[in-house]
Every structure is written in structure tokens, then in C-alpha cells.
Amino acid sequence: MIQQLLAPAEAARLLGVSVRSLERMRVAGDGPPFVRIGKRRVAYTAGCMEAWLASRTFDHRAAEMARRAKGGL
Template sequence: MTDNHSNQTSLPEDANRLLRETEAADFLGYSVRALQNWRLRGGGPLFVRVSSRSIRYRFCDLLEWTEARLVASTSDQLDPAPTTETTSEGQFEARRRRSFLRRSQKD
């Protein structure tokens, strides 16, 4: 019997495991604040909004985000990696958050 997935890169069984913000930041070597800024502005790894106050990152999305940034030299251009802002829903959410922040700063 032939394995249909033998040609694909295999990920660990726990690739879909959800990581807390601090775990994701540690894995990437960035601060939690950097992840928060990327969520607000875009450009960071995809994330899971469990609730309005609970954010998680799938391990496989962190790996994909880092793989998309591999370069051989400083002259290599980065390909735009998928982010929440590349989807229409992500763009709507980003605009909504920016609008809310502008309104809250005026008060």
C-alpha cells in the first residue's frame, strides 16, 4: 500500500497545537509586544482568536511564517507571507481595530 503523504514534508503530530502568546514569542525569539504589534498592524504569523482576550498561535503557522522568510543573502527579497490582513475578513478586522484605537485616543 502506498502512502499518499510520502512526498509531502511531514510535520510533527502536534503541529496544530495551540501555543500561548509567550510560547510563540519564545519560539520566534521576539517579544510578546512584537507579536501584539504584528497582530495590530499585520505582517506577523497567523493567529487564532479564541476569545476577545485570548490569542493563540498554531505551531504549524509559526513554522510556515519563518519558512517564508528564509533567504540566502541580504539582497534576497521577501515574498509576502500570508497574514490576517491578506484576507478580506482580516482587512475588515484590522480597519475596525484601527478605527477603535483612533476613537479611544481622542477621548
């Protein structure tokens, strides 16, 4: 099943960050998974963005710190 692709500007708006911040996250490997469309064009799927957000969701601060201690995030 093919999902609708979101341009970086759309993805950044949905995440509440700037396009530049999203680019930095992509380069550092900290951002949501992306699709390489062409040599200089990338896009994001809503499903990948939702999964990425879910992986960064915590019930409390201690859970976040425990994951960091294990090498996550």
C-alpha cells in the same frame, strides 16, 4: 487535524521576541497567523509559525530585496 495551540508568551519565546513585539506584529499584520480563541484571547499553531518563518527565509540579501521590490514582506 487539530494542532496544539501556543499561547502568545510561548510563541514569542520561540521567535525570540517579546510578547509586546508579537502583539504589535499581530496588529500590523506582519506577524505569524493567529487563531482567535475568544474576544480577548489569541493563540498560535506551530505549523503556522513554521510557515511564516519559511516565508521570511532568504538565501541572500538580494533575494530579500527582490521580494520587497515585488511588494512582499
